[in-house]
Amino acid sequence: MSNTTMTFTLGDREVNRIGYGAMQLAGPGVFGPVKDEARAIQVLRDAVAAGVNHIDTSDFYGPHETNQLIKKALHPYPQDLCIVTKVGARRDAKGGWLAAMEPEALTQAVEDNLRNLGLDVIEVVNLRSMLHPARPKEGSLKPQLEALLALQARGLIRHIGLSNVTATQIAEAQAMTPIVCVQNMYNLAHRQDDELVDQLAQQGIAYVPFFPLGGFSPLQSDQLNEVAASLNATPMQVALAWLLRRSPNILLIPGTSSPEHLKENLASGSLELSDDVMEKLNAI
Numbered sequence: 001m002s003n004t005t006m007t008f009t010l011g012d013r014e015v016n017r018i019g020y021g022a023m024q025l026a027g028p029g030v031f032g033p034v035k036d037e038a039r040a041i042q043v044l045r046d047a048v049a050a051g052v053n054h055i056d057t058s059d060f061y062g063p064h065e066t067n068q069l070i071k072k073a074l075h076p077y078p079q080d081l082c083i084v085t086k087v088g089a090r091r092d093a094k095g096g097w098l099a100a101m102e103p104e105a106l107t108q109a110v111e112d113n114l115r116n117l118g119l120d121v122i123e124v125v126n127l128r129s130m131l132h133p134a135r136p137k138e139g140s141l142k143p144q145l146e147a148l149l150a151l152q153a154r155g156l157i158r159h160i161g162l163s164n165v166t167a168t169q170i171a172e173a174q175a176m177t178p179i180v181c182v183q184n185m186y187n188l189a190h191r192q193d194d195e196l197v198d199q200l201a202q203q204g205i206a207y208v209p210f211f212p213l214g215g216f217s218p219l220q221s222d223q224l225n226e227v228a229a230s231l232n233a234t235p236m237q238v239a240l241a242w243l244l245r246r247s248p249n250i251l252l253i254p255g256t257s258s259p260e261h262l263k264e265n266l267a268s269g270s271l272e273l274s275d276d277v278m279e280k281l282n283a284i
Contacts (some may be wrong), residue, residue, distance in 0.1 A: 005248050006269060010054060010206050011124050011159035011180045013082045018269050019054030020262075021255035022049040023208070025069055026062040031095030033065050034257070043262050044073035050266050055247060056183075056208070056253040058086045058128075060097075067116035075118045081249045086163050088128035088144070088184070099130035103147035110151050121158055125151075126183055127173075128163040136166045136184065145176050152177075161208075164197065167196050181206040181251070188224065188242055188284050189216045201249040208251045212239040212262045223284045233271055236261075240268035242281050 025040045027033055034040045047055070059067050067085075074081070087109035090100035100109065106127075113122055127144050131137040141162075150256050151157050161181035162173055173179050182200060186193045186209035197207050213236060214222065221235070228235045236254070243250050254265040273281070 004244055006244075007118070007251055008206055008251055009204060010082055010084070010121045010251065013053075013080070013123065015052055015054040015082050015251065017058060017251050018052065018240070018266055019251055019253045020044075020052045021253035022055060022057040022066045022070060022250060023061050024255040024257045026065045029095050030061050032062065034069060036246060036257070037069065039259070040069055040257055040281070043257060043259055044070060046259055046262055047266075048074060048078060052264075052266070053078070053080045054082045054084065054251060054253070056084050056086075057113075057117075058089075059109060059116055060086075060089050060091055060100075063091050064116050066069060067113060071116065077119075082123045083117060084124040084126065084161070084181070084241040085122055086126035086128045086161075087113070087116075088163075089128050089133075097130075097133055097269065099133070101130055101144050103114075103143060103150075106144060106147045110156055112149075114156060115225065121156055124159045124161050124180055125157045126161040126163040126181065128183075129165050129169065132164075136164050136169070138166055138168060140172060141165070141169055142172065142176070145173055149177055161206075167199070170196075170200075179205060181208050183208040183210060185211050185214060186243075187212045188239055188281055189215075189220045190214070197247050197250065201247050205249065206251045207247065207249050208253055209243060210253065212236065212243060212252070212254060220284050223283070227280055231271065231273075233252065233268075234264055237264060237268040237271055238273070238281070239264060241271040241273050242278070244269065245273055245278060
């Protein structure tokens with residue numbers, strides 16, 4: 001993609017801006033075992049072989065299943081591979097998402113991640129706020145951050161990030177410790193974090209959006225489909241390419257359990273979006 005730098009700093013690492021999100025490797029609803037283990041292992045190995053060196057995961061995917069699969073597919077890990085996990089939630093017996101933000105629960109979650117991934121230290125742990133499960137909600141995260149700082153002091157965590165958070169919560173966290181990334185829902189149709197993306201870019205902090213096609217209205221989907229058809233690309237490729245153009249600090253973590261979709265997602269990095277196309281997309 002011309003004029004678009006394709007790497008950015010994440011903690012101590014320089015990572016490729018198109019990473020891989022492991023969420024879809026678990027069973028339906030991100031719960032239970034993977035449907036096709038051999039295929040899932042192939043996707044992980046294909047991703048790394050294609051240059052992906054940033055994998056986003058969590059031990060509450062499955063739970064445990066996704067991390068165990070990553071270990072099976074990729075351990076011992078390539079030296080440049082940056083595995084990022086998140087803590088703050090747990091699953092009930094039916095796969096429901098529950099908050100698990102008590103200091104003891106966070107400690108247990110980090111230890112579970114280390115064990116299931118086969119790591120001695122995790123490069124980045126994102127604290128996912130569960131003050132509201134589906135969107136950022138104001139409220140102090142100080143006790144949770146203190147718990148992660150204690151784990152960092154024990155040498156179990158290298159860097160700390162945040163997920164599902166507001167600008168106020170980020171500022172509170174930064175008063176306590178460096179924050180290396182922020183992971184929120186953000187895409188063409190949901191641009192509530194526009195200002196935050198730019199602020200973090202100025203500070204050299206990665207912004208990692210999830211759900212690149214989430215929450216589009218039928219009209220917005222039609223408009224995106226039209227642009228995609230004109231470029232001979234898929235809507236997902238255009239949505240990802242727009243994010244890459246949007247700001248140099250945006251790191252992508254599209255997920256898939258399909259080797260074919262993985263190739264498509266990675267190809268979004270070479271999709272040229274002219275200024276005219278960007279204008280059309282920005283109007284969605």
